Amino acid sequence: MRNNLSKITLLFVIGTIIYSCSLVKRVPESEKLLVKNEIYINDKLNKEERVNNLLVQQPNTKFLNYPFGLTLYNAAKPNPDSSYQAWLNKKPNRIKRLNRLLSAKQVERLGNSFFVSGLPKFMKETGEAPVIIDEKKAERSKERLSGFYYNNGFIRNKVTMSIDSVGDRRGKITYKVVTGKPYFIDSIFKFIESPVIDSLYSLEEKKSFIRKGDQYNFTNFDIERKRITQYLRNNGVYHFQESNVKYDAIYNDSIQKMNVNIKIEDRLVKKDDELIKRPFSIYKISQVNIFTNNTSKKESNQVNDSTTYKNFTIYSSGKLKYKPKAITNAIFIEKGNLFSDKDRTLTLKSLSNLKVFNYPTIEYIEDQNDTTKTSLIANIYLISKPKFIWQPSIDVTTSDIQEFGISARMAFTWRNLFKRAETFELSARGNIGSSKDLANPNDVFFNISEYGVEAKLSFPRIVFPINTKSIIKKEMLPTTNANIGLTSQRNIGLDKENLTGVFNYNWIPKEKHTIRFDLLNIQFIKNLNPENYFNVYTSSYNTLNNLAQIYNVDPTNLENGNLTTEGAVNFIDDVQTGGTSLLPSDPDYKIIRSIGERRERLIENNLILSSAITFFRNTKANLLDNNFYSIKAKIESSGNVLSLIANTKNEPLNENGNKTLFGIEYSQYIKGEVDYIKHWDFGKKNTLAMRAFAGLAVPYGNAQSIPFSRSYFSGGSNDNRGWQAYSLGPGRSGGINDFNEANLKLAYSLEYRFRVGGNFYSAFFADIGNIWNVFDNITDKDYTFNGFSSFEDLAVGSGIGFRYDFDFFVFRFDLGYKAYDPAREIGDRWLKGVNFSKTVLNFGINYPF
Template identity: 25%
Template sequence: MNNFKNIVILFTIAFFASCSNTRFLPDGELLYTGGKVKIEGDSISRNEKKELKDQLEDLLRPKPNSSILGLKPKLYFYNLAGEPKKEKGFRHWLRNTVGEAPVLFSQVDRQYNQDVLQNYVENSGYFNAQTASDSTRRNKKASVVYTVTPKKKYIIRNVTFPDDSTQLAKDIRDVTRRSRLRPKQGYSLETIKEERIRIDTRLKEKGYYYFNADYLLVQADTTVAPHQVDLFLKIKEETPDLAKKQFRIKDIVVYPNYTIQNDSVRITSDSIVKHNDFTIIDSENLFKPRIFDRTLYFKKNDLYNRTDHNLSLNRLVSMGTFKFVKNEFKVADTTGNYLNTFYYLTPMPKKSIRTELLAKTNSANYTGTELNINWSNRNTFRGAELLTISAFGGMEVQVSGQNNGFNVYRVGTEASLVWPRIIAPFKFVSSSGFVPRTKATIGYEYQERRKLYALQTFKGSFGYLWKENERKEHQLMVSDITYTSPQNVTQLYRDQIDLNPSLERIIEKQLIFGPTYSYTYTNTMQRRKKNTFYFKGSVDFSGNITGLLTGADVKNDKQVEIFNVPFSQFVKIENEFRHYLKLGKESQLASRIIVGAGFAYGNSEEMPFIKQFFIGGTNSIRAFRARSIGPGTYDTSTNTGVFLPDESGDMKLEFNTEYRAQIYNFIKGAVFVDAGNIWLMNDNPNKPGATFSKDFLNEIAVGTGVGLRFDFSFLVLRTDFAFPIRKPYLPDGQRWVLDDINFGSSSWRKENLIFNLAIGYPF
């Protein structure tokens, strides 16, 4: 009851504070509270009225001061700050950054808004509409109501396209099959503009380089019948001759060492190289000519088309070798309709070194730092190859908690070489605007967990990366090898193995090799869409062919070894799906589901520990410590060891949903719910309740919480407070713990409230 009283008092204070905003207005001024649109008349349906009303109200200017639940907090802070004496300091920040100046009624131009509304309804086909406006004043506030009386919408009766015998007119008629202007559709000026752009786009694919949408004219005849209109699409008489011609490609000239500062190139006789259809002018002989064969789509005598134009530019940019890419077309000085095309390319610095110092923390109460040093060569063998050599080192320390003192140290190095082409015994043809790549990587890492053990890991991979378009991406690693070997295992850790035998798997020697493949689809870059998606599916094989060759697929009592190390055999599949629902200009509902399963066979009884699934933590179920949930209903608190081990499983199911909204400028808020768990495929006597069964839905962990996101454009700093509302390790019937929530209890907060600090969104 006391809490309710406090809430009432708080809202009362805020209400009166909001009302007091009018006290600060200049003499004779009124606070503008907004405009409304009323649609009158019986000429259009109720649904048309509602849709038209929403569209028209969005056009009204100016917008009133922003409000929350009818209150205007930004205006209140503006008035609270008063007139600052200096152009800096707290008052200046509060007034001009946090606050918002009052929108005055004197700033409203009613006639201008009426004209805007009138133009919009007529451009939407409601000809002969009428608009009027009236203001309402109360105390020191004012609003405006705009009344629009539309007539019946005009419908397209016929559409006529150019019918003369010119090639341009013929090509326009050829692209009308998917015209946006069709009989029985409502008249719309916006649709007419879209149709002109559509036709221009199609003509660009047919060689009309100099054509422009402005050269098309659409005339409307509204006298043909009541509330009907005939449209006539014509080519303007003033259209220049160049715009009416189709062009083919003649000479293709590439300047791969162009200096944009001087806007010039140095040409000598030995700097000109003829290669197939290209003329390459490279005074320093920086690049092998063949890279342009694989990058540029135009060939001599090709009909100009905008697709090949854009794909060539996209490929040059996506190579990651050139800082600036400039393309120019000029009419060739020959008989016939030909274009010479020129590519001016400014290379990035060939060699560079980058150093990164990172600070990090996680929900397991580990904090630490990491140093990365990367050296790159962007044109290693004169074929735009990217060679990267990196070294890294870092440490993680738990300041407080059960793992205090078991610090983690890691150092390592990695070298990778990326070729801007597919190196394979078969021919790979891509019509994408993204250059396909071949990547080879080799690396080493030494990780020490103080007082327990150390691990040495060697990795090597070779495979291909290619994108069909900006939405679809593939990655196929033909060979992906990992070898892990334990070092310096302490007696303390061996004693823990006696208490928890599953810990022995962490320090087993592991040899994993085989192909991996992943496919990614996303349209999240299309910001205007209400619904956007992200999907990533991956499959990981290990030892499948080797198992057939060595006979490991046939179950034996003894594992087959390579270099005295048993190799792993498994199939792992993982799918991640995200959905983003745009609710408003600055709000959305983001959801994610992850489903994964791993199956060990042949030479392996269990999945390798590093290939198993984990759950919990800053990017997973945030109400639980990282890697602390499951498997199944297994209770990690039964571990009698001196530290908390990471829990892993062969199957994973995870759901997340998060409502995101802007609170103020760069500060965004979130309310989220996370759920999921992991399970083992086979029974483990040391982990009761860990096996996947038909009751898996009853074993789901659920957490919820709130968070803030500080979007600094170059990074997003995320803070989340989360707590569990369902604990799968409790007895059946007692797993929902909503009744136990008590924010006023320090013991409850210590046991349940989790703070997450991270960079970027969780998904």
């Protein structure tokens, strides 16, 4: 034992030395690898991310406290081309032998191959070069620290910096900041030369971000400059710029206070060879000209067609292709109005929302005919997109059900269909795929096929019999969409035909808010092959077949001792009609009845006609913003209109005692759900992401359950990653069905994402949630939500994920484990599924939320 301990200790010491040496492999002898930054604020160590991020140089990124990126970079050959040439010339006859075996050109190209030069290049690009301490950069960091505290009110701060050695070719940088006392704003004075500006400023002075008594903060001054500029430019002051707002500060060091002067001088105008001052003026719009079908502004005078409509003049270099109202309705710059940046921005957004023009541009020129010199002519240049577009495409896809798929699509787009900027799209698509979740007796790889056609018509306005402009204004950029589609799904399964139709409205009530109102959403699902049910849902079949071996079964239902698919259906009927020895009180009777009820539910045809309203808010500023939240809330109601129609037709009830329409039982339910996502940016490309979801669908009236297409499932790459899709729940039932679903879902996910090195990222995650049956025809307490006690059935999945960022998309795979499995007995649920052999692999494109 003592010898083994000595060997282990020796190996550990040798490994530590090798690891230690490998980190500084590419560090020159006279340099130091930066291993640590320390910032002391008033003699206290500061670990705030926002302060540390000010430093120009940061140590190499670490994963689990190990610099994988640096190690990968160091492992790459520094000069693979030179190494290859040295290898070629190491032996006199090596080049000759290779030239006889290949050719001189191929031998030369071998030096550019992936394994010779490509792999080292990839390792360098993916890894991280050693961060070598640079004294000049450290001085810049020192200046940035001083500037940061200066901008936060510590005007007389002092920053010192020292570089210390912490081992062989390793060093750390220590920054010490003495902030001093903060300075406060004592008095505020204004100096405004133009009377027009002074008058406008006085109206909004109370909204200033610079307030007496506040601690000095540069950000407030910058925001105030932007506020003043925005306010003035939205109220006619055309020539005003941010640079016209200046500040002077007078410091009183004895009491740490400052007096602030806000200065807005007259604008400078070039006259001949000198600059003269001229007061600012308020400008009005005297003309609005619209130029269409042009390729550049230079063609604005090459017009063949023109028209005047509601104070707008529309020009065209060819015949005008649009009805005037279609264009002018999207324009907020109007004759007689004050110049406004807000109107310009709204016009650009609205014109882009028409989706028939490329990058609209707007220019303002001073109207030379106005003797007061306070008028502007607005010229709007519109370049039409192609009227017709033919778009073929092919994609490789993956999903929770389909492990691999190939889809092809042909789409035809017709813009400006009725000359009012409408867009019509007709598309056809086909898909073949592979799924291990479906029965596949012939072991065919592509065991899923689907094809369909879809037509979409989009209007850049609200299409409704009643005028809605007083409620949904054109500033909200409303659109109306009408879609209809037919798909036919031919799998080794039930096979389905699916007819869908949607008529909805979308608008933006204010910035970062979107509302969608589905006036009509119709779906008709027809199962073409219901007799194949037990070939698809093999778990249900196996359960029935095992029970059939125990209880007396009609021999005509068997073949080679096993139930036929038709015999499985007959066996269920025999059990429920007393044809076997099973009694209703027996547990196996309940299992068989449950399988029968589920089969009836999944093979039935569905007719769904619903209306829904969805609210969405997203605070994400841009693609690089990792500090935001989004919330999506939806309420959906189905079946009420169909119920009114059914009452007028008086069709006979079906075998379930429910009403039908055209011979089909229609669905009736109300559904609500909330989806909340929050991201926190910790700097250095480290992010904490959270998602919370709750959804409930309640059947009523003509329904005792929710259609499969509108129900919830749990598990999969975008849900609880410790379980495969559809394999978790409901409740504590253990996911015994092939596709488990229910009408109540709760889910919560937390994921910490961090950079490993280069474009490689990783994440630790925990997913909590489950699905339950509630307010429907399921009564088994293992499946249903039973109040607070059911929170014990919340499953916990956890694991680690690996991602590679290709810039335009992120490829990821997550290793999920069942940390808490509600299908087990209480007391035996924790960490029984945390085993490498029980890893659940989840592949996906982009982040799960």
